[in-house]
Amino acid sequence: MDFYTLNKEEEIRVLRTISQPVKNIDGQLIEFADAMVEAMLGKGIGLAAPQVGRNERFFVVRLSEEEDPLYFFNPQIIGTSEKLSSYEEGCLSIPETWAKIKRPAVVQVQAFNRRGRPFTIEAEGLLATVIQHEYDHLQGKLFIDYLPERKREKLTSHFGHDLYPDLTREGK
Ligand SMILES: [Zn+2]
Helix, strand or coil, rough: CCCCCCCCCCHHHCCCCCCEEECCHHHHHHHHHHHHHHHHHCCCCCCEEECCCCCCCCCECCCCCCCEEEEEEEEEEEEECCCEEEHHHHHHHHEEEEEEEEEEEEEEEEEEEECCCCCEEEEEEHHHHHHHHHHHHHHCCCHHHHCCCCHHHHHHHHHHHCCCCCCCHHCC
């Protein structure tokens, strides 16, 4: 399972596309999500479907190997705190790039789990940040979008591609 990155123009398009809801949480999809958990082992703590080439609304999170992975199918953020917290973020799709990003410190999320059952959680700390980071992926959004323009321009020249294509104009 390869990670889509900003190094390739056609992969940027996938990463920048708004993903579609999952229709069925069936065996095939669960197998794929399990493979995503495997793929990020030792490399990252969250992975969203567009990062492995599927524009569908789901992501997996595993803060450490001691913890069970969490599965979020068709997630919806239903509440965020006014209080913010900041973490140094990185992304498997944005090689060798890290930045401190401010996000709501607490987030409430509704989603379907690995068994296809609905659940709601309130997350705080690192988990809240990871959930928001992964949710952004489903919206075609990346953590570098929160950076000031000067830094974004630097990244664009570093990767050598337009990292901010406006796909909405093409009716996607
Ligand atoms: Zn990411």
